[in-house]
Amino acid sequence: MSEFDQMYREVILDHYKNPRGHGELEGADAHAEGQNPLCGDEVSIFVVFGEDGDTIDEVKFSGRGCAISQAATSMLTEMVKGRTATEVGVLDKEELLEEIGIPLTPVRLKCAMLGLTTLKVALHRAKGTPLPDGLAGFDELELS
Amino acid sequence: MAVTAQTKLNAEKLRADFPIFDQEIRGKRLAYLDSAVSSHKPRQVLDKLRTFYETQYANVHRGVYTLSEVATAEYEGAREKVARLVNAPEPRELIFTHGATESINLVAYAWGLDNLGPGDVVLVTELEHHSNFVPWQYIAKRTGATFKAIPLDEHGELKLDSLEELARGGNIKVVANNLVSNALGTINPVERLTAWAHEQGAIMVVDAAQAAPHHEIDVQQLDCDFLAFSSHKMCGPTSVGALWGRAELLESMAPFNLGGHMIRSVKLEETTWGQLPYKFEAGTQPIAEAVGFGAAVDYVTDVGIAAIEEHERELLVYALERLADVPGFIGYGPPPERRAGIISFNIEGIHPHDVAQVLDMEGVAIRAGHHCCQPLMSKLGVAATNRASFYLYTIPDEIDRLVEGLHKTHKLLGQ
Numbered sequence: 001m002s003e004f005d006q007m008y009r010e011v012i013l014d015h016y017k018n019p020r021g022h023g024e025l026e027g028a029d030a031h032a033e034g035q036n037p038l039c040g041d042e043v044s045i046f047v048v049f050g051e052d053g054d055t056i057d058e059v060k061f062s063g064r065g066c067a068i069s070q071a072a073t074s075m076l077t078e079m080v081k082g083r084t085a086t087e088v089g090v091l092d093k094e095e096l097l098e099e100i101g102i103p104l105t106p107v108r109l110k111c112a113m114l115g116l117t118t119l120k121v122a123l124h125r126a127k128g129t130p131l132p133d134g135l136a137g138f139d140e141l142e143l144s
Numbered sequence: 145m146a147v148t149a150q151t152k153l154n155a156e157k158l159r160a161d162f163p164i165f166d167q168e169i170r171g172k173r174l175a176y177l178d179s180a181v182s183s184h185k186p187r188q189v190l191d192k193l194r195t196f197y198e199t200q201y202a203n204v205h206r207g208v209y210t211l212s213e214v215a216t217a218e219y220e221g222a223r224e225k226v227a228r229l230v231n232a233p234e235p236r237e238l239i240f241t242h243g244a245t246e247s248i249n250l251v252a253y254a255w256g257l258d259n260l261g262p263g264d265v266v267l268v269t270e271l272e273h274h275s276n277f278v279p280w281q282y283i284a285k286r287t288g289a290t291f292k293a294i295p296l297d298e299h300g301e302l303k304l305d306s307l308e309e310l311a312r313g314g315n316i317k318v319v320a321n322n323l324v325s326n327a328l329g330t331i332n333p334v335e336r337l338t339a340w341a342h343e344q345g346a347i348m349v350v351d352a353a354q355a356a357p358h359h360e361i362d363v364q365q366l367d368c369d370f371l372a373f374s375s376h377k378m379c380g381p382t383s384v385g386a387l388w389g390r391a392e393l394l395e396s397m398a399p400f401n402l403g404g405h406m407i408r409s410v411k412l413e414e415t416t417w418g419q420l421p422y423k424f425e426a427g428t429q430p431i432a433e434a435v436g437f438g439a440a441v442d443y444v445t446d447v448g449i450a451a452i453e454e455h456e457r458e459l460l461v462y463a464l465e466r467l468a469d470v471p472g473f474i475g476y477g478p479p480p481e482r483r484a485g486i487i488s489f490n491i492e493g494i495h496p497h498d499v500a501q502v503l504d505m506e507g508v509a510i511r512a513g514h515h516c517c518q519p520l521m522s523k524l525g526v527a528a529t530n531r532a533s534f535y536l537y538t539i540p541d542e543i544d545r546l547v548e549g550l551h552k553t554h555k556l557l558g559q
Contacts, residue, residue: 013556
């Protein structure tokens with residue numbers, strides 16, 4: 001398979017063109033917005049917890065961005081639904097990268113991580129879970 | 145500036161001067177359409193750097209020994225070449241800096257801090273690169289002056305009919321504009337703007353970083369007060385650039401960087417400043433880079449700046465014609481006659497990062513992003529655009545490969 005086909009493999013294109021969990025949740029329990037000024041990506045993440053106040057019942061995202069960021073965030077919503085905030089707060093980024101399953105250059109890695117970073121910030125705000133790695137002194141992603 | 149008849153340039157032939165094109169990238173010949181951000185370097189410049197370091201190098205203006213004199217002559221010779229390029233009345237008005245950004249910061253700090261205050265207006269445009277926008281916004285804030293921007297019309301051209309309204313907002317003291325927009329290629333009416341600025345009693349600061357490599361510049365004809373440009377966009381080394389300024393203004397200004405070499409005498413009580421241009425060249429300068437800049441000026445003037453501009457205009461017309469057939473193509477910028485060799489565009493529904501990535505797989509290098517022009521991007525209502533830009537070594541085949549790559553991008557990622 002050529003490098004080209006790897007990067008835009010079918011599953012990436014499928015998530016990009018038919019994103020899962022796309023939309024917004026009114027009255028979400030957790031919410032954050034992230035931007036990557038490098039390429040203009042923006043993502044908003046909304047989370048609703050189940051009755052135990054910890055399990056992620058619903059998660060949605062909205063925003064604009066490149067195929068990699070949109071597909072990665074779409075995959076992320078599938079990955080974290082049904083897990084607890086405590087678990088997702090410390091989710092290893094390698095797990096998401098494995099799911100994405102394509103070689104990423106350092107620049108594109110930032111695109112791929114935008115959704116996860118923003119989700120972790122949302123959970124941190126709502127539940128006090130740890131901030132994502134390296135967020136202290138972050139200069140590439142701006143989180144509002 | 146003397147107008148000489150230029151012969152048409154042969155880009156295929158000139159390309160052989162640029163070693164970067166000898167290699168393959170991702171198994172393909174390099175199609176380099178990102179010269180607006182930085183140009184490649186010809187052998188003539190690379191050879192000069194090597195010769196200079198190997199046989200002529202020493203620190204300048206300091207030694208009494210022969211080698212230092214040779215190096216100084218090379219460095220000052222480069223200053224004369226760069227000064228001649230923009231038809232500066234005197235070489236001492238040409239300050240070597242680390243690039244156009246530092247040149248503009250020099251003016252913003254050294255002139256702005258002492259000459260701006262409440263009630264004054266610093267006027268930029270919505271088309272500026274951040275380098276001619278952020279320093280002015282910052283210095284205006286520091287001094288209590290008002291910061292305003294001349295708006296753009298839908299083609300990315302300045303709305304000069306807004307000037308009178310803007311002038312009512314206070315005492316216009318600085319007008320800062322790029323001669324050519326790096327994001328859209330717009331060639332701005334700097335001569336007209338300068339005349340208006342002077343009527344207001346303002347100084348005119350021209351960012352020529354994008355113009356100097358492609359467009360003949362005559363500071364005496366423009367009648368501006370300061371002009372900033374960089375070496376690396378015009379076949380020269382990085383980390384060196386120039387500021388041309390009127391001698392009387394430069395002489396009246398406080399220094400910018402302070403330290404060695406820029407002084408007349410240093411005493412415990414007081415230090416006095418050296419003559420132009422040294423007053424603004426503190427510390428050891430990028431000496432070899434400046435010499436390389438001089439070699440780059442020789443190279444582009446041998447090719448002919450007018451011939452470069454004409455070559456790029458032909459490529460622009462050809463590219464716009466071919467790009468019109470790409471599904472979803474949205475172009476930005478003025479018509480070719482008022483535009484340099486830059487095409488800013490989007491493919492409907494596809495993020496520029498994806499476009500640039502797919503093109504990279506085809507060996508085609510373009511830029512995707514905000515091009516350091518976020519105010520312009522928000523005016524256009526986009527986060528980013530793709531940008532293809534040309535130079536003297538650009539050939540039609542590279543444009544064909546761009547167009548083919550865009551068709552492929554649309555097929556793959558189009559909705």
